[in-house]
């Protein structure tokens with residue numbers, strides 16, 4: 001639906017995904033397992049390093065190509081949440097790290113020897129109000145000592161490095177709400193022996209999210225990315241890429257639902273004819289097709305701006321908003337089309353329905369996007 005000119009990439013991704021049918025994803029979820037085999041194949045094929053410049057061993061492609069990859073993964077029935085962060089979290093390092101940091105980490109990330117799948121921003125008591133986060137990093141003798149708590153930190157048990165946002169000076173000291181936040185790359189090997197406790201969250205979807213508790217956890221000073229106190233900018237750049245890429249996943253989910261529902265509606269006979277011959281069954285699927293096609297255009301627009309190095313905050317947010325709503329509605333149409341069988345795990349629809357629902361809430365909720373658009377694009381008063 002987007003980036004239709006990337007047919008070679010799409011075919012290659014679809015071919016790889018066909019080795020991991022829906023039964024694989026069902027079994028993973030039933031056993032809370034991580035798709036290590038799938039990630040290893042994606043890594044070996046170079047897909048997860050597509051945004052890393054060739055100089056550091058990646059393929060130097062753009063976000064448009066990355067969108068095509070993630071869209072195809074989701075379209076196949078897989079859950080791209082297990083792998084997407086390896087593509088974009090490194091963007092903070094790429095755009096704000098020193099040459100030394102890039103040389104030290106990017107080649108390993110490109111090869112997949114270093115897994116940078118995790119980023120810790122959200123905290124239990126601050127929620128969407130990121131600038132109020134409380135996890136503190138105090139500089140002492142060549143280290144920062146980190147204390148505080150994070151929640152919903154995905155894939156931390158499947159990462160070697162994690163991007164952490166913490167406060168190096170209190171909110172009240174200003175100047176400005178975002179000042180005083182700093183970004184660090186945390187090395188996770190042995191972290192649990194040095195003051196980091198990790199607790200799994202029992203969640204609705206198989207997303208491997210955890211709670212983190214830092215107690216004077218030491219991070220070497222050289223792992224600070226960008227300038228101390230200016231870390232919000234460091235993570236913000238990755239956030240736009242994340243929103244666009246997750247929007248592409250939603251387009252893939254929508255296509256999955258639309259294709260599955262159409263096929264079932266052609267094949268399922270009730271009252272002596274295919275259920276798809278009834279407009280009451282056709283129209284929600286057709287409406288979803290229109291919604292997803294329109295959202296895909298916004299994803300394409302946002303990705304093109306990002307790749308051209310232009311401002312894309314509004315477009316990235318709109319892409320995520322429209323695509324997540326389109327995939328949710330397509331999921332609902334598929335649930336209705338499959339009737340009672342939609343509720344059987346064997347049919348996979350309900351799993352994808354739960355997975356795609358996440359994206360109306362994370363990584364940023366629909367309301368927060370609407371507030372951003374109202375304030376930044378429409379010059380309406382700030383509501384928070």
Ligand SMILES: Cc1cc2nc3c(=O)[nH]c(=O)nc-3n(C[C@H](O)[C@H](O)[C@H](O)COP(=O)(O)OP(=O)(O)OC[C@H]3O[C@@H](n4cnc5c(N)ncnc54)[C@H](O)[C@@H]3O)c2cc1C
Nearest residue numbers: 119120121122127128152153154207362363364365367384
């Ligand atoms: C499965 C999963 C994986 C995640 N992975 C990660 C991760 O890897 N790293 C990470 O840092 N975070 C992660 N998150 C966290 C996610 O980004 C947050 O849950 C999300 O940003 C919403 O924050 P919150 O849960 O604190 O909701 P809150 O901020 O408490 O908001 C609750 C509701 O109130 C609404 N609301 C709040 N303030 C306003 C306002 N001013 N105006 C209108 N509406 C408002 C919101 O839109 C939302 O609907 C993950 C979450 C989940 C569920």
